[in-house]
Amino acid sequence: MTSPIDTSDTTTGPVLSMHGITKRFGAVEALVDVTFEVRPREVVGLIGDNAAGKSTLAKIIAGALQPTAGLIEIDGAGVTIGSPSAAHRLGIATVFQDLALCENLDVSANLFLGRELNATGFLHEGRMAQLTRSVLRDLRAQIPSIHTPLHQLSGGQRQAVAIARTLIGEPRLVVLDEPTASLSVAQTAEVLTLIERLRDLGLGVVFISHNLTDIGATCDRIEVLRHGRNNGSFAGSSVRQADLIAAITGAPGYGTAHS
Numbered sequence: 041m042t043s044p045i046d047t048s049d050t051t052t053g054p055v056l057s058m059h060g061i062t063k064r065f066g067a068v069e070a071l072v073d074v075t076f077e078v079r080p081r082e083v084v085g086l087i088g089d090n091a092a093g094k095s096t097l098a099k100i101i102a103g104a105l106q107p108t109a110g111l112i113e114i115d116g117a118g119v120t121i122g123s124p125s126a127a128h129r130l131g132i133a134t135v136f137q138d139l140a141l142c143e144n145l146d147v148s149a150n151l152f153l154g155r156e157l158n159a160t161g162f163l164h165e166g167r168m169a170q171l172t173r174s175v176l177r178d179l180r181a182q183i184p185s186i187h188t189p190l191h192q193l194s195g196g197q198r199q200a201v202a203i204a205r206t207l208i209g210e211p212r213l214v215v216l217d218e219p220t221a222s223l224s225v226a227q228t229a230e231v232l233t234l235i236e237r238l239r240d241l242g243l244g245v246v247f248i249s250h251n252l253t254d255i256g257a258t259c260d261r262i263e264v265l266r267h268g269r270n271n272g273s274f275a276g277s278s279v280r281q282a283d284l285i286a287a288i289t290g291a292p293g294y295g296t297a298h299s
């Protein structure tokens with residue numbers, strides 16, 4: 041339960057591979073011929089201006105939207121991610137900005153929300169508590185107690201609970217949509233550390249953000265979308281913010297797709 045794929049070799053094939061992804065909403069082309077890949081043990085930043093198509097791509101990965109065209113592969117095999125539960129079965133976990141947690145429930149109950157363990161018809165609270173502690177230990181998340189109600193936690197701790205919740209399903213890939221938005225500097229640092237832990241656990245991570253400092257500090261690779269198209273791919277370690285901004289805004293040299 042708490043041992044996601046332990047893949048230490050980043051030369052292995054992508055866990056997620058998307059080619060020619062197009063998504064139309066009527067006349068609106070939200071995504072056009074997009075390519076996107078994530079390898080095990082890799083954090084890929086997905087950035088772009090408002091309406092660039094980031095959330096649409098995340099929703100397609102999460103099974104909440106279907107692409108109009110394109111090919112999706114998980115571990116090299118073509119798949120259709122027809123629903124959020126299909127994504128879950130394929131080892132894809134997504135944390136959207138609303139976190140989808142319950143304020144009045146405690147940490148452990150939130151981790152198992154909607155998928156409580158049953159033993160002879162009863163909630164198996166002891167086992168859920170054990171797994172909750174194990175997942176939080178794997179992440180080294182700073183949570184006061186697994187019995188603390190969610191409404192008593194900080195924004196960063198809530199994000200930690202939402203990220204810990206993804207590990208219950210033994211994911212290969214975790215998609216985080218703006219996980220540091222509206223967090224303090226200290227809470228942001230904690231969440232960035234959690235993202236690095238997910239990578240250390242062998243997972244592929246998609247990190248969507250408008251914050252280029254957070255992206256630059258954490259990502260192995262950064263993919264830029266502009267007007268629904270690929271508009272630049274950068275190695276995280278060596279990237280300059282000016283180059284990211286140029287790709288996001290379409291400065292000269294970055295005005296076309298697939299630069």
Ligand SMILES: Nc1ncnc2c1ncn2[C@@H]1O[C@H](COP(=O)(O)OP(=O)(O)OP(=O)(O)O)[C@@H](O)[C@H]1O
Binds near residue numbers: 065069091092094
């Ligand atoms: N359900 C929908 N119906 C119609 N148009 C949509 C729908 N969802 C997204 N769009 C359009 O698709 C485009 C891409 O939107 P998307 O939300 O993916 O961008 P984004 O990069 O996530 O933006 P932001 O950073 O502002 O959240 C926008 O023009 C948006 O208006």
